[in-house]
Amino acid sequence: xxxxxxxxxxxxxxxxxxxxxxxxxxxxxxxxxxxxxxxxxxxxxxxxxxxxxxxxxxxxxxxxxxxxxxxxxxxxxxxxxxxxxxxxxxxxxxxxxxxxxxxxxxxxxxxxxxxxxxxxxxxxxxxxxxxxxxxxxxxxxxxxxxxxxxxxxxxxxxxxxxxxxxxxxxxxxxxxxxxxxxxxxxxxxxxxxxxxxxxxxxxxxxxxxxxxxxxxxxxxxxxxxxxxxxxxxxxxxxxxxxxxxxxxxxxxxxxxxxxxxxxxxxxxxxxxxxxxxxxxxxxxxxxxxxxxxxxxxxxxxxxxxxxxxxxxxxxxxxxxxxxxxxxxxxxxxxxxxxxxxxxxxxxxxxxxxxxxxxxxxxxxxxxxxxxxxxxxxxxxxxxxxxxxxxxxxxxxxxxxxxxxxxxxxxxxxxxxxxxxxxxxxxxxxxxxxxxxxxxxxxxxxxxxxxxxxxxxxxxxxxxxxxxxxxxxxxxxxxxxxxxxxxxxxxxxxxxxxxxxxxxxxxxxxxxxxxxxxxxxxxxxxxxxxxxxxxxxxxxxxxxxxxxxxxxxxxxxxxxxxxxxxxxxxxxx
Numbered sequence: 001x002x003x004x005x006x007x008x009x010x011x012x013x014x015x016x017x018x019x020x021x022x023x024x025x026x027x028x029x030x031x032x033x034x035x036x037x038x039x040x041x042x043x044x045x046x047x048x049x050x051x052x053x054x055x056x057x058x059x060x061x062x063x064x065x066x067x068x069x070x071x072x073x074x075x076x077x078x079x080x081x082x083x084x085x086x087x088x089x090x091x092x093x094x095x096x097x098x099x100x101x102x103x104x105x106x107x108x109x110x111x112x113x114x115x116x117x118x119x120x121x122x123x124x125x126x127x128x129x130x131x132x133x134x135x136x137x138x139x140x141x142x143x144x145x146x147x148x149x150x151x152x153x154x155x156x157x158x159x160x161x162x163x164x165x166x167x168x169x170x171x172x173x174x175x176x177x178x179x180x181x182x183x184x185x186x187x188x189x190x191x192x193x194x195x196x197x198x199x200x201x202x203x204x205x206x207x208x209x210x211x212x213x214x215x216x217x218x219x220x221x222x223x224x225x226x227x228x229x230x231x232x233x234x235x236x237x238x239x240x241x242x243x244x245x246x247x248x249x250x251x252x253x254x255x256x257x258x259x260x261x262x263x264x265x266x267x268x269x270x271x272x273x274x275x276x277x278x279x280x281x282x283x284x285x286x287x288x289x290x291x292x293x294x295x296x297x298x299x300x301x302x303x304x305x306x307x308x309x310x311x312x313x314x315x316x317x318x319x320x321x322x323x324x325x326x327x328x329x330x331x332x333x334x335x336x337x338x339x340x341x342x343x344x345x346x347x348x349x350x351x352x353x354x355x356x357x358x359x360x361x362x363x364x365x366x367x368x369x370x371x372x373x374x375x376x377x378x379x380x381x382x383x384x385x386x387x388x389x390x391x392x393x394x395x396x397x398x399x400x401x402x403x404x405x406x407x408x409x410x411x412x413x414x415x416x417x418x419x420x421x422x423x424x425x426x427x428x429x430x431x432x433x434x435x436x437x438x439x440x441x442x443x444x445x446x447x448x449x450x451x452x453x454x455x456x457x458x459x460x461x462x463x464x465x466x467x468x469x470x471x472x473x474x475x476x477x478x479x480x481x482x483x484x485x486x487x488x489x490x491x492x493x494x495x496x497x498x499x500x501x502x503x504x505x506x507x508x509x510x511x512x513x514x515x516x517x518x519x520x521x522x523x524x525x526x527x528x529x530x531x532x533x534x535x536x537x538x539x540x541x542x543x544x545x546x547x548x549x550x551x552x553x554x555x556x557x558x559x560x561x562x563x564x565x566x567x568x569x570x571x572x
Contacts, residue, residue, distance in 0.1 A: 003241050003379055009390075009456040015237060016393035025233050027394060032199065032222070035442040037421045038394045039222070043229050045198035046221040047116040048191065051076065054279050060256045062278070063106045064303060065287040070106060077187035078106075079113035085184040087118060087192050090145050090164055094119030094194060097204065099143035101125040101134060101152045101266070104287045107168045107181060108265045109275060111147050116221070119194040122203045123216075124266040127152060128473075128533040135159040141204050141216060141428065153178065198222035204428055205268065207367040207474055214476070216428030217367045226421040227365075227372040228277040230395050234375050235281075237392075241378070258284040258332075260299060260308040262291055267472065268371035269339040273309050273363065283307075293321035297328040307335030309361075311472035312343035313502050319355060337361035339371065340472030342460055342504070345385035352382045364388035364458065365422075368437070368444055372422040374398060374458045387457045388450070396420040400452055405439065410454045415464060416446040466558075468497030468505050475507065475536050477558075483531045484509065487524065489517035492548045495538060496562040499571050508540035510561050512548050519543060540565065 005011040020027040020038075028041040044050040054062070058073035070078075086092040098115045100123070102108055108124070115122040125137040134156055138146055146163055148156065150170035157175070165178040172180035202221040206214040259278060263270040278285050286303045288296065296318055299305065308318070315336045322330055336351065336358050343362050351360045360381055365373035373396070376389030391398040399407050400414040408414045419442045426434045437445045449462040468475045477495040484493040492512035497505035513519055521541040528537045542565075549557040 001240055006241050007380065007455050007457075012237070012390065012456070013393040015240060016233075019233060019236055020394065025236070032421060033425070033442070034440070037442075039226070039421055040229055044225055046196045046200075047113075047202055047225060048119075048194060048196050048221075050225045050276075050279065051079070051113050051117060054282060057256070057282050060282060061284045063109060063285050063287070065104075065106055066289070068106065074187070075106070075109060076113070077189065078185065079110045079117065080188035080191045081185045082110050082114035082181075083118050083191045084188050086114060086120070086145070089179075089184055092118065092120050092144060094196070095201070096120045097123050097141045097143040098145050098147065099123040099125055099138045099141060100147035101127045101129070101137075102147070102149035102168050103127060103151075103289060104261055104265050104270070105149065105168060106287070107147075107149075110185075112265075112271070112275075114191075116202050117191040117194065119196045119200060121201050124203070124205060124271065126206065126214075126266050126533065127264060128535055129155075130529075130531065130533055131155040131157070131159045132531060133533065136213060137206055137216075138163060140213075147181075196221060201425065205266070205271075205367050213479070215430060215433060217424045218426050218428050219370055219424045223370055223422050223424060224272070224276070226395070227272050227370040228280050230372055230392050230420075230422070231273070231277055231375070232280045233395070234392050238377055238380075241380075256282060256284055257306040258286060258303050260296060260303075260305045260310075261285050261287045262296060262308060262310040262314050263340065263472065267340060268365070268367050269309060269311070269472065272371040273337070273339055293317040294325060297321055297325055297330060300330045300333050301328050304332040305330075306332055307337065308333065309337035309339060309363075311340045312338040312347060312504065313471055314338075315343070315351075315360075316347050317502075319351060331357075333358055335359045335361060335377075337363065337377075339363040339365065340469075342388070344501075348381060348385040362387070362389055364460065366418075366446060368424045368446075369418050369420065370422040370424070372396060372420065373418055373446075376457070384457060386459055388460050389458060390456045391418075391458075396422070398452065398456075398458055399443075400450060401443075401445070405443075405445075410452055413449060413451050413461060416448045416450045416458065416460070417443045418446060419443045468495075468507055470497070470500075470505050470507060470535060471503040473535055480507065480509070480528075480532065480536055480538065483528055483536075484511065484524070486531065487519065487527050489513050489519040491517075492556065494548055494556045494558050494561055496558050496565070498540065498562065498565050498569060506540065507536070507538040508542075508562075508565050509538040510542045510544065510548060510565075512544055512546065515545075540569065 026041040027038045030039045054072045062072040062075050063070045100111045123141045147166040149168040153175050172178045199220050202224050204216045261274050361377035363375045365371040374389035397419040401417050423444050447465040450460045466477045480495040491514045495509045498508045500506040
C-alpha cells in the first residue's frame with residue numbers, strides 16, 4: 001500500500017482487514033467482562049501457552065548477559081525448573097502472588113515465566129525502590145515469597161523477614177529465611193500442570209499516579225499477551241507500506257534478530273515491548289547491567305543488535321555516543337524505538353537526517369494498557385514527528401473525551417481514552433480508583449490530554465495527573481511531598497517537574513521551613529534516601545522562611561512556582 005493511502009484511517013482498516021481475516025492474525029469476537037472485543041483466534045491467549053510459541057526455534061539464542069548465552073529451550077527448561085521449586089518447596093498455588101525485584105538478569109525472565117505458567121500472579125517490583133517501598137509492594141500484594149538479588153535483599157533487611165526469600169546471584173547465607181536460586185532449581189522438561197483461563201490474573205505491576213502510594217495494576221493473561229501479539233500485527237502493517245528504499249518498520253522477522261534490553265524489565269516497556277515481543281518475533285535479547293551509551297555501542301557491535309527500544313533519552317544518547325566513537329560498528333542497528341515518555345520531535349528530525357538507515361519508532365501506552373496504545377514509525381513519524389501514532393485497527397480504540405466522558409471531534413483537546421483487550425482489570429484493593437478510570441464499557445481514562453487529527457493520529461499535549469515523568473519513570477508528586485513533610489524542619493512543600501533535555505523532566509521542590517529551622521539540600525537528600533528511591537529525590541531545591549504562594553482557593557500555587565523555576569533555571 002502506498003504511504004499516502006496508509007495515512008487514511010479507512011485505508012489502514014482495509015489493510016488490517018486483509019491481514020486478520022484468516023491465518024495467524026485471524027480475529028474473532030469475544031465477550032470479556034461484559035463487553036465485546038476482537039481477539040486473535042489462532043494465537044495463544046495465556047502466558048503459559050504463549051511461552052511455548054518460540055519452541056519452533058528452540059535452539060536459537062534467546063538471552064545474553066555478559067559472557068552468558070542461553071537458548072530458547074534452555075530458558076524454558078530453567079523456568080520450568082523454578083516453577084517446580086515454587087510448587088514443591090514453597091507450596092505456591094494458582095492465584096498466589098510472587099514478588100521479585102532485581103537487575104536485568106536472566107533470572108528475572110525465569111521468574112516471570114515460572115510464576116505465570118503455574119497460574120500464580122507475578123509481582124515485579126521496581127528495582128530502584130528502597131526497603132520501605134519494597135515492603136509496601138510485598139505486603140500490599142500479599143505475596144507469599146520474595147525473589148531478589150543482593151542489592152534488593154540488603155534493602156529488605158529489617159523488613160518482613162518472616163517471608164521466604166530466594167536469592168539471585170549472591171550468598172544466601174547472609175540473609176535470614178533465604179535459599180539460593182541455584183540450590184533449588186534444576187532444569188525441567190515441562191512446567192507443572194496448571195489450568196489457566198485467559199481471564200485469570202497474570203500480573204500486578206505498580207505504577208505511580210496522582211495519589212500517594214503506588215497503585216497495583218492487575219492484568220489478566222489475555223490482557224498481557226494481547227500487547228505483543230498486536231505489536232506483531234502492527235509490524236506487518238508497517239512493513240506493507242510501499243516506499244522504495246526507505247524502511248518503515250524495525251526488523252521484527254528473519255533469522256534470530258537481536259534487541260538490546262536497556263530499560264528495566266519491571267517497566268512495561270521492558271517486560272512487554274522488549275521481553276514478551278521477542279518471543280513472537282524470535283529475537284535474541286542482550287541485557288545491560290546498567291545503562292551506559294558507550295557500553296551499549298560495544299554490545300550492539302558484538303551481538304549485531306538489530307533494534308532497540310528504550311526511553312527517548314537512550315535512543316538519543318546512542319546516536320550522540322556514536323558521533324564520539326565512530327570506529328564502533330553499529331551498522332546492524334536498523335530500528336531505534338522509544339516508549340515510556342514523549343520523544344522530542346527535534347530528536348526524531350535529527351535521526352531522520354543523520355541516520356536514515358535506522359528507523360525511528362514511537363509508542364504510547366501505560367501500565368494500565370500493558371504498554372499498548374498507539375504506534376508510528378518511519379516516514380509516518382518523520383512527516384509528523386510530534387505524534388504518538390495511531391491505534392491498531394479493530395484491536396485497539398482511541399478517543400478524546402471531555403470531563404463528562406462525551407467523545408470530542410477530531411482536533412478538539414480533551415482526555416485520551418483507550419479501549420482494548422490489553423486494558424488492565426482493576427487496581428488492587430482500590431475499587432474507587434478503578435471506577436474513576438475504567439467505565440462499564442471498557443474505556444480507560446488515561447489522565448493524559450491530547451487531540452486526534454482527521455487521519456487518526458494521536459498527539460499528547462499535557463497531563464491531568466500530578467505526576468512527573470523522569471527518564472520514563474512516573475513519579476507521583478504527592479508521594480515525594482509526603483516524604484519531605486516527614487522532616488521536622490519542613491512546614492510546607494510542593495514538588496513539580498521542570499524540563500530537561502536528557503531525561504524529559506527533573507524533579508524540583510520549593511520548601512517553606514518552620515520558624516528558626518535550617519535545612520540544606522544535601523541534608524534533605526540524605527533524609528529522603530532512607531525513604532524513597534534515588535530517582536525520586538528532587539534535583540532542584542529552594543528553601544524559604546515564608547509561606548509558599550497560594551491561589552485564591554488557598555491551595556499552593558504549584559503552576560506558578562513551576563513557571564518561576566523554569567525562568568530562574570533558564571530552561572525555556
